[in-house]
Amino acid sequence: MQRPVPRQTGEGLVRGIPAVLSVVSAFVIWEIYVRVSGISPLMLPAPSRVLEQMVQNRVLLWDNTVPTLKATFAGFAMSLTVAFGLSIILDFMPRVRRALFPIFVVSQTLPLVAIAPLVVLWFGFDLTPKVLLVALVTFFPMLVALVDGYASTDPEIEDLMRSMGATRGQTFRAARFPSAMPYFFAGLRISITYAVVAAIFAEYVGARAGLGIVILNAKNSFRPDIVLAAVVISSLLTLVLFAATALLQRTVLRWRDVEGHR
Amino acid sequence: MTALSLNDVSVTFGDIPVLDRINLHVEQGEFVSILGPSGAGKSTIFRLLTGTLPLQTGTISCAGRENSFAFMPQRDALMPWRRIIDNLTLGLEVQGIPRKDARAQVGPLLGEFGLADFTTHYPAQLSGGMRQRAALLRTIVQGRSIQLLDEPFGALDALTRTQMQTWFEDRWRAARWTTLLVTHDVREAVALSDRIYVLSRRPARVIAEINVPIPRPRLGRPPSAQAYEIEAYLLETLLQQTGETS
Incomplete structure (x- = not known):
């Protein structure tokens, strides 16, 4: 009855081909359209021009990518820590959960467009407001995922733990926490895609440097090619972070791959 | 020596009585089954023993330490x-x-x-x-000194179940674990038990206590006439409980 863990690398490459093809053909169509229609590069620059600008302005772009990355990582680290800590507190104290959960939901209804300028106003042009905004945006999906994940624990496993004489803490560590991991990774993947965008938006509202500032300046000087160059970088950042979480998930949830291939 | 005894144990959930003055005991090294219709409250007895449910009335006494039960849930509950x-x-x-x-x-x-x-x-x-x-x-x-098995073979297909029961009987004959088994499978109860308690429909009472003095091993060969007799009696008792007797 032995079912070996399948190797997935080759399979994954083959599966990726349609996605790569569709992305490439979208760019090709765009390039052809720009060349055939003769549209002004001030309206719509061709992908080749965007690429050219990325190479030409690589120092500027890199210098401004670093602060965005810093804000993203610091904000994400903060929201991850807080989400984990809070989720554990909420799991052990249902009353606190009922008291605080509405506040977290309300925090998600605040429009970023309105909140961002206020946060910048209160905390200045440095890293702090960006970190806070990234944390605000990414925190909730992870918290909800963790809290729901704990609740998803198989009641029979909990009965079993109780019959073994496990303490509340032991049950949490051995049963509830591992049960929540698939949920957590679902939340993490959603959060990570918001993180870079939130950092750029926070910069857009007020900062000294960052991709948001590049976009703002390029827009004001009618340079859609540079706007798009910054957009490409922001997309790439998000993709890399997304891939990193997928890789982490694969390692942590190895047992699920096994299950998926029954 | 008595390993476990329940005396006048009753449980109600809200207004609904589930267990009605249950009396049963398990001797050291004995295999005892609790047989009853589905939903009779068989698993409730285990939940009392493992401490998932607080004891309401009656007493539970067991030889030795406080926590002397090892529990095997219905589905395997492997992590x-x-x-x-x-x-x-x-x-x-x-x-x-x-x-x-x-x-x-x-x-x-x-x-x-x-x-x-x-x-x-x-x-x-x-x-x-x-x-x-x-x-x-x-x-x-x-x-632990007493093994609590809650329909351990219920989720298996018929062939695997028969194999597992035969294998289990061998293991049990070698080790003689003090065992309390909950099941609604008459044949399984007769094949494995020294003694069988039959529960009524909810609220569950003990309506019969039957000794099974059939020599072991009982599985892996044609059942004896005595086993047939006991099975028939148990089946009739249970069917009366579900109101579907002919």
Whole structure:
């Protein structure tokens, strides 16, 4: 009855081909359209021009990518820590959960467009407001995922733990926490895609440097090619972070791959 | 020596009486089954014993320590994220035994449970029968004095169930664990038990107590006339409870 863990690398490459093809053909169509229609590069620059600008302005772009990355990582680290800590507190104290959960939901209804300028106003042009905004945006999906994940624990496993004489803490560590991991990774993947965008938006509202500032300046000087160059970088950042979480998930949830291939 | 006795144990959920003055006892080394219609409250008795449910009225007394039960739930309840070996040592880990010592305790038993080659597998990689054997071993290694088995073979297909019952009878004859089995399978109860308690419909009362003095092994060969007789009697008693007697 032995079912070996399948190797997935080759399979994954083959599966990726349609996605790569569709992305490439979208760019090709765009390039052809720009060349055939003769549209002004001030309206719509061709992908080749965007690429050219990325190479030409690589120092500027890199210098401004670093602060965005810093804000993203610091904000994400903060929201991850807080989400984990809070989720554990909420799991052990249902009353606190009922008291605080509405506040977290309300925090998600605040429009970023309105909140961002206020946060910048209160905390200045440095890293702090960006970190806070990234944390605000990414925190909730992870918290909800963790809290729901704990609740998803198989009641029979909990009965079993109780019959073994496990303490509340032991049950949490051995049963509830591992049960929540698939949920957590679902939340993490959603959060990570918001993180870079939130950092750029926070910069857009007020900062000294960052991709948001590049976009703002390029827009004001009618340079859609540079706007798009910054957009490409922001997309790439998000993709890399997304891939990193997928890789982490694969390692942590190895047992699920096994299950998926029954 | 009496290992466990329940005296006048009653349970109500809200207004609904579930157990009605249950009296039963299990002797040391004895195999006792609780047989009853579905939803009669058989599992409620186990929940009382494992402490999932607080005792309302009546007394439960058992020889020895406070926590003397090892419980095997209906479905195997193996943790899908733990390898088989780590599932087996779970109970010992909860007792505070270091992982290395726990593995050393489980090691010698792996062979007779047919799990020696599968310790590093995840539960999802094993067949239903093997998972059930793993769940049983996880129960046994806890070293408790009484094994509580809640329909351990109920989720298996008919063929695997028969194989598992035969295998289990062998294991039990060798080890003589004091066992309390909950089941609604008459044949299983007769094949495995020294004594059988029959419960009524909810609220559950003990309506019959039957000795099964059939020599072992009973499985793996045609059932004796005596076994047929007991099965027929039990079936009739149960059918009366469900109101479908002819």
